[in-house]
Amino acid sequence: MVTRYLSVIPLDEAMALLAREFPCTPSVMQVPLEEAAGRITAGPIFARFSVPEIHLAAMDGIAVVSAETKGASDQRPVTLPRAVRVNTGNVVPPGYDAVIMIEDVWEEDGRYTIRKAASPWQHVRPAGEDLAESEMVMSSRHRIRPHEIGALATYGLTRLDVITVRIGLIPTGSELVPAGTRPAPGQVVESNTLMAKAMLEDAGATCTRYPFVEDRPEVIREALAKAAHENDIVIVSAGSSAGTKDYTADVIAGLGTVLVHGVATKPGKPVIIGRIGGKPVVGLPGYPLSALTVIREIVLPFLKTYGLAVPDPEIIRAVITSALAKEIGSDEFVLCALGNVGGHWIVSPQSKGAGVQMSAVRANAYIRVPRQSEGFNAGDEVDARLMVPVQDAKGALLVTGSHDPVLDYLADLLRPSGVSLISTHVGSMGGILALKKDECHAAPTHLLSDDGSYNTHYLQKYLPRTPVDLICVAGRQQGVVSRTGLTFAGMQGRTFINRQKGSGTRMLLDYELKKAGIDPSSLPGYDREVTTHIAVALAVKSGEAEAGLCVYSAAKALGLAFVPMAQERYELAIRREHADDPRIQALVAAIRSPAFKAILDRLGGYDTSETGTRRTVS
């Protein structure tokens, strides 16, 4: 057995260790006023001059000597011996002590008449009314708000000392290529330090990405020593696991001390915390979602102790749609789709794969399952931590069921109206079960019954007393995808790539196999399942399989041959009770829009003659 980690400690112990082992003193940098918004002051800020420095007119009108206005009235207008026309902001001349608004003044031949006396100092902004020289404008550790930039200019400030934390980011790995390069087999686009930089600078850190370092201890050593010298914190991307080329821990141990190797979080476990020259060094795991978790749950909270502003996520209590089992002992973080269905907040865990970056793009929330917990049962109420503003979560439209690429285009059409369509691919049957539990807004489905009809029988069976509308997205061609133009008959004996149980495409396959009297086990690869049309096409393109079943648009997108087999009815099942929900109305409007029809025509393989029609099942 190979030992993976020196020691794995709980997350809260790791955080306590960081606070204990390091002084957490931020760096101070000077920024020009125009770049100060969002920054945090390093020390108190004092006014360099008084505002105003001298008495000013607070209105457009005339400056007067108030004593000379005494007794003026409608009956007895007073023409002033001396009065000076002033605009708002003009200096009130010495000896004058009031301003009369221009509306209350009658002018003739340069002389002013008034019908009401002025009280001393009326409409005058006295010197220092706003702030006096030497007064404190804002304290230390104040986060400068955009609207305060004007005030700071007014008080004479043009450069400000603000705090930051200098973080050196070192990407290691001989397999890395820079963003924009198509990776050859075995190469990987370096993305973790790009992500880290964006997340950490959003919190006010100042990041330096160092050049890629290949997997050789001596060059990693050199890069680490340099970065530790130049920064407050160093983050080494990858090399923190136990692969044959994971040198990070050894290099840190050589230059300083490894304090922690492994924190009990999931994802994110293979993290290293060390010290070089008094500076904290964090070894980031290589999987993007592991790296994301370490940055969000360890590095960002650590930056808080330096005084940077790291907002806590907003929390919404929501009902979880599926069980989340876990072992006691580690904190788990699960990306989710959160939405409000019929007045209830619903949260659905997404894929747990640490390599699937798209789940962090699709997710609008995450759940933290504490280490003492054994997890949650479906239906439990949990804390969903928001990754978007509350307003966006309120606009989430949960579409759960059968996958089709056009769902992404519907999302694209809906987004400008403030609706965020989040689709979860669980197959047609999974969608109908979610609809039954009222855990989604719409369930895309294409379930074929023995009589050749689509969807209605299944809804009647699974939601017997619930009125449901079926909105037709399109008639859709399913067929055999291959590199060589195989037919359904021709694909016998070839390696196959299948869809998951419960998906309409799988049921179509089984229906056709049965009809043709073919034993599924005669298809090599029948057991190999993927969850989307495009994944089927990709397996064929990559040579993993010779044939599969998918929709035309997926085959076309990857330039593969497609032989049609069946046209099916791809519909959205929606509970009637939600028909008035503005998000659902926006969805139906988007399906019926000419723009959507144009997209279907362009993608190909869709029959739009019934697109947007409504059927009812009850």
Next chain:
Amino acid sequence: MVTRYLSVIPLDEAMALLAREFPCTPSVMQVPLEEAAGRITAGPIFARFSVPEIHLAAMDGIAVVSAETKGASDQRPVTLPRAVRVNTGNVVPPGYDAVIMIEDVWEEDGRYTIRKAASPWQHVRPAGEDLAESEMVMSSRHRIRPHEIGALATYGLTRLDVITVRIGLIPTGSELVPAGTRPAPGQVVESNTLMAKAMLEDAGATCTRYPFVEDRPEVIREALAKAAHENDIVIVSAGSSAGTKDYTADVIAGLGTVLVHGVATKPGKPVIIGRIGGKPVVGLPGYPLSALTVIREIVLPFLKTYGLAVPDPEIIRAVITSALAKEIGSDEFVLCALGNVGGHWIVSPQSKGAGVQMSAVRANAYIRVPRQSEGFNAGDEVDARLMVPVQDAKGALLVTGSHDPVLDYLADLLRPSGVSLISTHVGSMGGILALKKDECHAAPTHLLSDDGSYNTHYLQKYLPRTPVDLICVAGRQQGVVSRTGLTFAGMQGRTFINRQKGSGTRMLLDYELKKAGIDPSSLPGYDREVTTHIAVALAVKSGEAEAGLCVYSAAKALGLAFVPMAQERYELAIRREHADDPRIQALVAAIRSPAFKAILDRLGGYDTSETGTRRTVS
């Protein structure tokens, strides 16, 4: 009478007019990936390559042919004929279909033995698992989150089309000087376009500040025509009122159309909305808080219609401490101090002066009083709109009463601990009344009784059945401030600057005048009131008055002469029931800290021998 505005329309009509009159189409610009966080996509974004493009090892271990592992067990270990050492992320070689974790492998002489069979595709990341080439990564109008930068790099994206709104900002006014220049009498530091730029760019706009334009119609005209050509929106700062040099409306009318001159908001009424070459032009009022209100209530909501993300302020229901009377017909916006006192949210309106920029620095919330409303009574529950994160509002410590410059230093000491001290200057009596109503956390007070004692008698009188702690801030010298070193006796007959009724300093003056048998009316300027020590000193410095009463530190700050008159006890009155509030404990700890004592010594005029001591009144 001079006509001020062409027409004044309600705010909601102005917003409807903007949406109706203009197409509100954003500009598209391309940004490098590293600058894309926070930006909003202009169109859907598609993956440029599949991730992974080829099957990869999902674990550190060995790649195997799963069929060759069949039957392996503890009893019957299998030594594999062919197996390849792989690290996480390495390519699984063609023909191999599973990975076995390194922990489950025994190696000897380069040959691998296992004790458990591998199922096909275990620990393999299949090609396209994350995303396939041509799939949609994110939709149009998606606000790119920092953590998504990594995913975008992985999917091959390095430059992104995002939306923005190009806004030209034109500062007009011959009185303007740039930030950093000390304004001569009658000059003003140009701050409104700096503030506008910070606020609008925070929302994703791209602002260009044009050079200052003097108050001449022909040059304003030239600047406006150029800016309207180069931007989507033009904002002209100031010149929107009815002063003799307010040319903006005429110039807009000459180049295009004035649609609105005057919107019924307070502050912010003298706003102009016009159109030049199809582009919206906004004439901003000159007063900073008026400009702030127009940007926040008109321009930012207008940018939303272009697709930019402008978050709505969070709202907290709070009890208002003083009446807000207003006339029906205009929407009023009032800056406030918001805090939670003993579990209740309390909101106190700040100064309404549109020139007092500090009120927008001090405020952490604002109230909108709708135009149909006649205002609020003290004690009403109102919507407080947050200008800070909720967390910061929860940390607000409301200190209401007598003013002293050291309160700012206490705020500075407290801020790093997450406590925001917000002081409101209403004089000692005002503070005691706020304490009585339980509307502040602490009331700074220095009220002299006839027996020469401080504060206790007043608390016994006004809070007779409420136990109160008095924490001594310092013994404090009050005295006569002048340019020439006047004594109390010597200031008779000189122009005086007074403090407001209810302030301890005013009561001290009246006490001393009475004792000396002097008639207050014999002091010229006795009626002229300001609300802070530094304002008294400033009036003396500017020559408005020859003498006043203030604390030593204020006189010293402005380099004026000071003749001591009395030492008083400046204390914080705190309800005993709040003694356990962590904010109050932090406050008391700050007063008792050596750092605070050092500050008092440095400022001068304070006796620290009793600083931090507690007295109780009940």
